[in-house]
Amino acid sequence: MNFCGIMESDCRIPTTCCRPRILVLHALFWGLVSLRVFGASIFSNVDEKPTVTKPAALPCWQIEEFVVATECRHCRDFEAKTLAVCSLTGYVEQINCTKSNKGEYKSCRSSLMEEHLFWKFEGAMLGLTVLFALVVVARQRSLDRLASEKVRRQIESI
Numbered sequence: 287m288n289f290c291g292i293m294e295s296d297c298r299i300p301t302t303c304c305r306p307r308i309l310v311l312h313a314l315f316w317g318l319v320s321l322r323v324f325g326a327s328i329f330s331n332v333d334e335k336p337t338v339t340k341p342a343a344l345p346c347w348q349i350e351e352f353v354v355a356t357e358c359r360h361c362r363d364f365e366a367k368t369l370a371v372c373s374l375t376g377y378v379e380q381i382n383c384t385k386s387n388k389g390e391y392k393s394c395r396s397s398l399m400e401e402h403l404f405w406k407f408e409g410a411m412l413g414l415t416v417l418f419a420l421v422v423v424a425r426q427r428s429l430d431r432l433a434s435e436k437v438r439r440q441i442e443s444i
Contacts, residue, residue, distance in 0.1 A: 345390055345392070346383035346385075346386050346388050346390060347381050347383060347390060347392055350383050350384060350385045350386065351383070351384045351385070352381040352382060352383045352384060352392075353381065353382050353384060354379055354380075354381055355379075355380040355381060355382050355389065356379055356380040357379060358377050358378070358379045358394035358395070358396050358397075359377065359378065359379070359396075360376060360377055360396070361376055361377065361378050365378060365391075369391055371391050371392060371393040372391075372393070374393040375393050375394065375395055375396075375399070376399070377393065377394050377395065377396045377399060378391050378392065378393060378394065379391070379392055379394045380392075
């Protein structure tokens with residue numbers, strides 16, 4: 287009998303995972319992961335002052351209301367090289383700020399791009415579903431083969 291409460295050979299949890307060396311390695315791994323996740327806040331310098339950006343450096347559309355002059359569209363080749371906002375998404379819209387009356391370009395997300403990303407994600411998830419379903423089926427067949435082999439050996443020994 288073991289921790290599963292059944293015969294050793296019928297237990298689905300391998301006993302190798304309960305060896306002290308493996309448990310220590312798991313504890314070390316998860317400790318390092320926790321340190322990486324929470325370490326930034328633990329080891330950060332408390333005396334640092336947060337950086338404050340000057341309002342003049344912000345685009346007008348971040349500090350005041352604006353009106354969209356041209357709808358979201360794909361950046362042209364020249365705009366992609368000259369406008370920094372084109373490098374973020376590859377799409378840009380021209381806006382007019384209401385208070386300052388300035389015209390600026392703002393990066394945007396196209397509905398066509400969003401739909402394309404959605405279908406790429408759906409395809410990737412479908413592919414992973416099929417892959418892992420095949421892995422589960424293969425693993426189950428392997429376990430069934432081992433179980434029938436064990437039964438065959440037990441019957442032959444009688």
